[in-house]
Amino acid sequence: xxxxxxxxxxxxxxxxxxxxxxxxxxxxxxxxxxGEFVALLGESGIGKTTLLNIVAxxxxxxxxxxRFGAAAPRVGYAFQNPRLLPWRTVLQNVALPLPPGAEGQRxxxxxxxxxxxxxxxDAYPERLSLGQQRRxxxxxxxxxxxxxxxxxxxxxxxxxxxxxxxxxxxxxxxxGRPATVxxxxxxxxxxxxxxxxIVVLEGTPVRIVRDLPLALTPAERANAACIDEVxxxxxxxxxx
Amino acid sequence: MSTQKRLLLTxxxxxxxxxxxxxxxxxxxxxxLPGPSEVFEAMIRATRTGVLPESIAITLARVAASxxxxxxxxxxxxxxxxxxxxxxxxxxxxxxxxxxxxxxxxIILCYVWFGLTEVAAITAVAINKIPNVAVTxxxxxxxxxxxxxxxxxxxxxxxxxxxxHVTLPQLVPFFxxxxxxxxxxxxxxxxVVELLGRSNGVGFELQTAFxxxxxxxxxxxALAFTAVVQVIxxxxxxxxxxxxxRWRR
Numbered sequence: 001x002x003x004x005x006x007x008x009x010x011x012x013x014x015x016x017x018x019x020x021x022x023x024x025x026x027x028x029x030x031x032x033x034x035g036e037f038v039a040l041l042g043e044s045g046i047g048k049t050t051l052l053n054i055v056a057x058x059x060x061x062x063x064x065x066x067r068f069g070a071a072a073p074r075v076g077y078a079f080q081n082p083r084l085l086p087w088r089t090v091l092q093n094v095a096l097p098l099p100p101g102a103e104g105q106r107x108x109x110x111x112x113x114x115x116x117x118x119x120x121x122d123a124y125p126e127r128l129s130l131g132q133q134r135r136x137x138x139x140x141x142x143x144x145x146x147x148x149x150x151x152x153x154x155x156x157x158x159x160x161x162x163x164x165x166x167x168x169x170x171x172x173x174x175x176g177r178p179a180t181v182x183x184x185x186x187x188x189x190x191x192x193x194x195x196x197x198i199v200v201l202e203g204t205p206v207r208i209v210r211d212l213p214l215a216l217t218p219a220e221r222a223n224a225a226c227i228d229e230v231x232x233x234x235x236x237x238x239x240x
Numbered sequence: 241m242s243t244q245k246r247l248l249l250t251x252x253x254x255x256x257x258x259x260x261x262x263x264x265x266x267x268x269x270x271x272x273l274p275g276p277s278e279v280f281e282a283m284i285r286a287t288r289t290g291v292l293p294e295s296i297a298i299t300l301a302r303v304a305a306s307x308x309x310x311x312x313x314x315x316x317x318x319x320x321x322x323x324x325x326x327x328x329x330x331x332x333x334x335x336x337x338x339x340x341x342x343x344x345x346x347i348i349l350c351y352v353w354f355g356l357t358e359v360a361a362i363t364a365v366a367i368n369k370i371p372n373v374a375v376t377x378x379x380x381x382x383x384x385x386x387x388x389x390x391x392x393x394x395x396x397x398x399x400x401x402x403x404x405h406v407t408l409p410q411l412v413p414f415f416x417x418x419x420x421x422x423x424x425x426x427x428x429x430x431x432v433v434e435l436l437g438r439s440n441g442v443g444f445e446l447q448t449a450f451x452x453x454x455x456x457x458x459x460x461x462a463l464a465f466t467a468v469v470q471v472i473x474x475x476x477x478x479x480x481x482x483x484x485x486r487w488r489r
Contacts, residue, residue: 053390056394057393057394058390058393058394075394077391077394077395079387079390079391081387083387083388083390083391085388085405085406085409086487086488087409087412087484087487088405088409088487092405096395096397096401096405097395097396097397100401124487126487126488140395144395
């Protein structure tokens with residue numbers, strides 16, 4: 001049973017008047033199994049974010065279908081920018097997608113404790129570092145107990161140590177609440193460390209040039225040699 | 241500068257103005273330019289008879305009614321125009337026409353069409369103010385963040401919840417700006433409306449004083465009313481704005 005079945009017959013970017021629009025997807029197909037962690041690798045600007053937005057239902061300007069395994073899947077989305085409400089406290093931000101009331105507050109608080117920000121519950125997001133804001137965004141995404149989690153380079157522009165801590169956190173959260181993950185990145189190391197399957201995208205319109213299942217043990221994921229091996233297996237097709 | 245020092249400076253500046261006024265009054269020595277003490281006496285007299293507080297209360301009620309109506313309708317119109325390009329192209333020019341229509345014309349037309357009634361008075365003031373609010377709110381609505389909109393959509397926030405937490409907070413600065421300029425504009429127009437077609441309120445009293453060339457009375461009413469409006473601005477609008485902005489770094 002697929003958790004997500006994506007079929008995009010055609011997707012164009014709207015062009016300025018008089019020009020032909022750029023064709024991003026033509027006859028594109030990607031099936032994602034339940035519980036898979038799919039890393040989408042590819043150069044910036046080829047349409048990875050567009051793909052996520054189509055899956056999220058934000059972009060409806062295309063021909064094709066996106067079908068989910070669950071009838072009404074709960075979708076969490078960690079955007080490239082944290083997209084927190086600056087005029088609401090950290091706690092209110094995490095509680096935002098939850099039903100109002102004491103139960104939602106309790107769950108949001110528990111989520112914040114889990115991402116290690118319990119003490120900042122009453123702070124406003126702009127007072128937080130980027131890494132902390134990203135944690136809040138993760139807490140918000142996990143608060144709804146998502147069936148599907150979409151992530152658009154959620155750890156970009158953090159220093160390596162900070163990104164590594166967030167990758168650990170993500171793995172921990174997913175261990176507690178399994179979800180089907182679609183993770184956009186252009187960092188191969190990140191993809192190898194996290195994913196159970198790596199899909200490399202290329203070209204215009206976008207093609208899948210590699211589709212590589214990964215079955216690495218946690219020890220292997222931490223091992224630089226293993227990571228290099230997978231990166232070599234990905235070939236010269238993808239950057240990073 | 242500390243708050244205390246600033247207050248002291250403001251007080252000194254106002255005192256200097258009083259002093260200048262007093263000197264000018266002594267120098268001119270005419271009934272047509274009374275000094276501060278005479279105006280103060282006129283204020284006390286009108287307060288004792290109860291006419292001054294009553295007039296101010298009546299005028300304030302009219303200001304409040306037309307202000308609330310104008311803010312509500314103007315915001316709704318402005319937000320709708322800011323969010324829909326087509327609607328803005330269709331209705332935007334109307335707003336510009338209304339914006340440039342002299343207040344006096346709107347007042348006269350309202351009285352001619354609806355009679356010399358309370359409804360006509362409040363409608364006239366509200367119509368004068370609505371386009372200003374709409375234009376300011378339109379700017380705010382056009383600048384709404386698409387990123388946050390998408391976030392609200394992905395997390396399936398119900399409409400009302402999205403409005404309260406995502407949309408309206410982004411409009412607060414625009415709302416505050418139009419409320420502030422709105423209050424100032426509204427009470428000035430209310431006085432004209434009262435002068436032209438009501439038989440009570442500060443505007444009516446000013447007209448009576450004008451007919452008697454009672455300059456002390458005119459100044460007494462004007463200063464008392466201005467003070468009340470200042471108190472509203474400092475006591476109500478500013479604290480609300482501070483509260484709405486406390487998240488800023």
